[in-house]
Amino acid sequence: MTSAVEVNQVSHIYVNEHGAKLALEQIQLSVKTGEFVSLVGPSGCGKTTLLSIIAGLIAPSEGSVRLFGQPVTGPTPRVGYMLQQDYLFPWRSIRENIMIGLELMGQKTAEKREYALHLLDEMGLSAHAGSYPRELSGGMRQRVALVRTLATEPDVLFLDEPFSALDFQTKLQLENLIYETLRKHRKTSLLVTHDIAEAIAMSDRVIILAPNPGTVYKEVDIPSSLAEMLPTQAREQDGFQPYFRLVWQAFEQMERSRQPL
Numbered sequence: 001m002t003s004a005v006e007v008n009q010v011s012h013i014y015v016n017e018h019g020a021k022l023a024l025e026q027i028q029l030s031v032k033t034g035e036f037v038s039l040v041g042p043s044g045c046g047k048t049t050l051l052s053i054i055a056g057l058i059a060p061s062e063g064s065v066r067l068f069g070q071p072v073t074g075p076t077p078r079v080g081y082m083l084q085q086d087y088l089f090p091w092r093s094i095r096e097n098i099m100i101g102l103e104l105m106g107q108k109t110a111e112k113r114e115y116a117l118h119l120l121d122e123m124g125l126s127a128h129a130g131s132y133p134r135e136l137s138g139g140m141r142q143r144v145a146l147v148r149t150l151a152t153e154p155d156v157l158f159l160d161e162p163f164s165a166l167d168f169q170t171k172l173q174l175e176n177l178i179y180e181t182l183r184k185h186r187k188t189s190l191l192v193t194h195d196i197a198e199a200i201a202m203s204d205r206v207i208i209l210a211p212n213p214g215t216v217y218k219e220v221d222i223p224s225s226l227a228e229m230l231p232t233q234a235r236e237q238d239g240f241q242p243y244f245r246l247v248w249q250a251f252e253q254m255e256r257s258r259q260p261l
């Protein structure tokens with residue numbers, strides 16, 4: 001299968017008035033087309049930096065990134081972002097909000113508008129097309145944000161903690177809905193999360209990053225028996241807990257190796 005994302009020996013140093021900070025060191029990873037991969041790791045291990053480099057928003061200090069075999073040299077419309085905040089425009093209706101990406105890319109054709117409205121329907125939000133963001137719950141607003149992202153038909157989706165501002169029940173419902181939508185549309189997806197259970201329940205593979213500097217600590221393949229189930233169903237399986245333990249143990253090992261003797 002073709003690699004959608006290839007990160008080759010990427011290191012990154014931030015330099016500012018306080019000095020230099022090695023945020024990532026020699027990161028090597030790849031994501032297959034259609035694969036769902038989660039990045040987990042302690043705060044500050046470089047997850048957001050890595051996503052920004054892959055998306056072409058930051059040029060790495062060393063190494064290179066390829067998307068579908070092409071070198072990444074700047075932002076590309078092939079990558080769509082979904083973030084913790086929905087960034088909906090309060091003065092625009094939901095129908096107008098989901099067209100923003102298409103407008104920015106100069107692609108607001110009748111066909112694309114139709115597709116965006118179809119996605120809104122898939123997300124169960126057609127009845128709210130004329131509403132304004134303030135009239136929607138946090139979970140509904142995140143569904144609108146996903147429609148806005150998918151409307152431009154990106155090949156790869158970066159999900160940077162998209163559920164972390166939601167209450168637990170809404171988060172579980174949204175995990176299921178996003179899982180189903182992304183699998184149905186066969187999107188290659190990279191999820192950044194602090195929630196180990198969420199990472200295991202949603203992914204084909206979990207990549208654990210270690211901090212100071214950010215490096216790939218361990219990769220855990222999730223068996224298809226779990227990966228092909230809805231996240232809430234996967235969480236209930238007997239086979240789920242051993243994977244949780246495996247990832248948690250990696251966190252504990254990382255923590256121990258950082259303790260002074």
Ligand SMILES: Nc1ncnc2c1ncn2[C@@H]1O[C@H](COP(=O)(O)OP(=O)(O)OP(=O)(O)O)[C@@H](O)[C@H]1O
Nearest residue numbers: 014015016021023042043044045046047048049050
């Ligand atoms: N613009 C910047 N200038 C200097 N240092 C930065 C900058 N952005 C991030 N860093 C540092 O680089 C390291 C990695 O940051 P990054 O935000 O990528 O980590 P993260 O894993 O996404 O963190 P979190 O889980 O808390 O969101 C951290 O030590 C951070 O302080």
